[in-house]
Amino acid sequence: MSQNVERPNRDHYFMGIAIAVRERADCKGQKVGAVIVVEDRIISTGYNGTPEKMVNCSDGGCVRCENRGKVYESGTAYDLCICVHAEQNAIISAARFGISVQGARVYSTTQPCFGCLKEMLQAKIRQVHYIHPWTSPRTPEQERQYKRLMEEFGCGVVRLEMDDPRKDWALAAGKAASKVSMNTGWNHSRLGVDMRKSAVSHLVLSATHYYATMDTFYA
Numbered sequence: 399m400s401q402n403v404e405r406p407n408r409d410h411y412f413m414g415i416a417i418a419v420r421e422r423a424d425c426k427g428q429k430v431g432a433v434i435v436v437e438d439r440i441i442s443t444g445y446n447g448t449p450e451k452m453v454n455c456s457d458g459g460c461v462r463c464e465n466r467g468k469v470y471e472s473g474t475a476y477d478l479c480i481c482v483h484a485e486q487n488a489i490i491s492a493a494r495f496g497i498s499v500q501g502a503r504v505y506s507t508t509q510p511c512f513g514c515l516k517e518m519l520q521a522k523i524r525q526v527h528y529i530h531p532w533t534s535p536r537t538p539e540q541e542r543q544y545k546r547l548m549e550e551f552g553c554g555v556v557r558l559e560m561d562d563p564r565k566d567w568a569l570a571a572g573k574a575a576s577k578v579s580m581n582t583g584w585n586h587s588r589l590g591v592d593m594r595k596s597a598v599s600h601l602v603l604s605a606t607h608y609y610a611t612m613d614t615f616y617a
């Protein structure tokens with residue numbers, strides 16, 4: 399089987415793993431996965447959700463996400479949100495275990511928000527790759543400031559074109575928890591034959607299957 403699968407390039411390889419990492423995301427908003435890469439080696443990973451040992455977002459753990467679109471408009475009230483973003487979690491994990499992220503590249507399934515962008519800049523991340531654009535509404539002034547931050551990255555903030563077999567689940571805000579999706583939504587046959595032909599999808603399938611198996615094992 400594997401001889402029919404094209405070998406992914408490095409960008410697709412790292413992003414494929416970020417997609418697999420995202421399977422653990424637990425937020426009523428978008429689900430995001432990120433990996434930090436130094437010298438072509440992954441040194442940290444992160445996905446979004448409430449801080450460790452706190453009630454999961456999907457179980458009502460975050461008051462802002464719980465009232466998203468009702469009390470709080472999309473893209474607002476971040477100061478009330480206790481969910482930690484994927485990129486933040488990846489940087490924080492590196493800090494926790496004493497691994498430098500200076501000069502690293504970040505692969506995040508979604509374009510960084512305003513806060514993550516400035517944090518990554520200050521952590522001396524030199525390049526960010528993403529698949530899905532960040533679409534939260536923002537004012538022209540916020541847009542200008544975002545661009546200012548983006549321009550400071552030595553190697554840019556770059557969109558990567560690639561298939562995302564779990565796009566619908568990941569980008570749908572307000573849908574059921576990741577665990578439910580893992581059990582009911584993760585179905586190889588749903589991905590379609592075309593998706594399975596691509597090398598990256600093969601990588602994502604393998605990796606997510608691995609994580610799904612581990613998840614079940616340790617549940």
Ligand SMILES: [Zn+2]
Nearest residue numbers: 425455463481
């Ligand atoms: Zn949340």
Ligand SMILES: [Zn+2]
Nearest residue numbers: 483510511514
């Ligand atoms: Zn963010």
